[in-house]
Amino acid sequence: MGCLESLPYEVMMSKITFKEAREFLSRYPEKYDVQPGYRIFDLNIIGVPPIRVAVDGESVIFPYTKPCHGTFLIRVRGAEDEIARLRAST
Amino acid sequence: MPEEPSQRTALLVMGCPKVPVQTSLVLYLAHRMKKAGIRTIIAGTPSARQLIRVADPDGHYTMEMKDLDTTIAALSEGKLTVTDSYIFVHNDAGISYAATIRFLTDRPVTAVIFGEEAEEVSQEITFPCRIIAEPATHNPMPLKHRLEEAAPWDA
Numbered sequence: 001m002g003c004l005e006s007l008p009y010e011v012m013m014s015k016i017t018f019k020e021a022r023e024f025l026s027r028y029p030e031k032y033d034v035q036p037g038y039r040i041f042d043l044n045i046i047g048v049p050p051i052r053v054a055v056d057g058e059s060v061i062f063p064y065t066k067p068c069h070g071t072f073l074i075r076v077r078g079a080e081d082e083i084a085r086l087r088a089s090t
Numbered sequence: 091m092p093e094e095p096s097q098r099t100a101l102l103v104m105g106c107p108k109v110p111v112q113t114s115l116v117l118y119l120a121h122r123m124k125k126a127g128i129r130t131i132i133a134g135t136p137s138a139r140q141l142i143r144v145a146d147p148d149g150h151y152t153m154e155m156k157d158l159d160t161t162i163a164a165l166s167e168g169k170l171t172v173t174d175s176y177i178f179v180h181n182d183a184g185i186s187y188a189a190t191i192r193f194l195t196d197r198p199v200t201a202v203i204f205g206e207e208a209e210e211v212s213q214e215i216t217f218p219c220r221i222i223a224e225p226a227t228h229n230p231m232p233l234k235h236r237l238e239e240a241a242p243w244d245a
Contacts, residue, residue, distance in 0.1 A: 017182040018182060018185070018186050035193060036189055036190035036193040036194060037162065037165070037166035037190055037193065037194045039166065044159070044162045044163055044166050044190075046162065046183075046186045046187055046190045047186045047189065047190065048185060048186055048189040048216070048217065049189065049193065049217075065183050065186045065187070066183065067104075067105045067106040067134075067135055067138075067158065067183050067184070067187065068105075068106035068108065068135070068183070069183070070181065070182055070183050071182070071183065071186065
């Protein structure tokens with residue numbers, strides 16, 4: 001089971017909509033569309049397709065949705081393994 | 091001779107429990123499903139599940155309950171299969187959960203939409219999904235009637 005608290009994460013935006021998350025992540029030159037349920041850091045991404053995930057240097061930025069608090073944009077640094085998996089999946 | 095049990099497995103997904111009608115509608119739908127012999131799983135956050143557990147301590151109206159994140163993981167890994175899903179939605183996050191369940195199960199999904207912004211929330215749903223919506227917050231009767239019209243326990 002995923003636990004965000006175990007990650008070295010930074011909250012870039014909080015309590016936004018899935019559309020706002022998609023629009024914000026579209027600004028990054030390196031971005032990928034993943035399917036609902038895509039597993040990253042033992043978390044399943046929740047969202048309406050297309051779900052955008054961005055790579056910024058050695059960081060990955062993705063939406064994280066909670067039922068009561070909406071969507072957060074999470075940045076995790078040193079995410080080389082997840083970035084490699086994203087690049088390989090396209 | 092008793093009838094064969096239904097092969098249907100219905101998933102009821104609870105959103106944030108801050109709007110009062112949700113718990114009562116989930117209990118009602120679960121009860122009707124259970125009476126019809128349908129395996130019924132309720133998935134929700136710990137608070138949402140506690141509301142159900144306290145209201146139905148002996149499980150008269152409900153069958154199984156699961157953690158929401160665990161359920162999503164099980165669906166994505168193919169460890170859980172359901173035949174139809176009912177997602178209780180009153181905010182943007184609920185839409186995201188409905189889309190995710192629709193994609194992961196590839197089976198019919200019904201969004202039961204409530205709360206003051208039910209109409210606006212309904213308009214944000216762009217994926218295949220049956221919508222049952224009423225701007226109900228405290229009074230569950232309008233949505234109860236809509237559920238009875240749809241009668242998913244008879245499908």
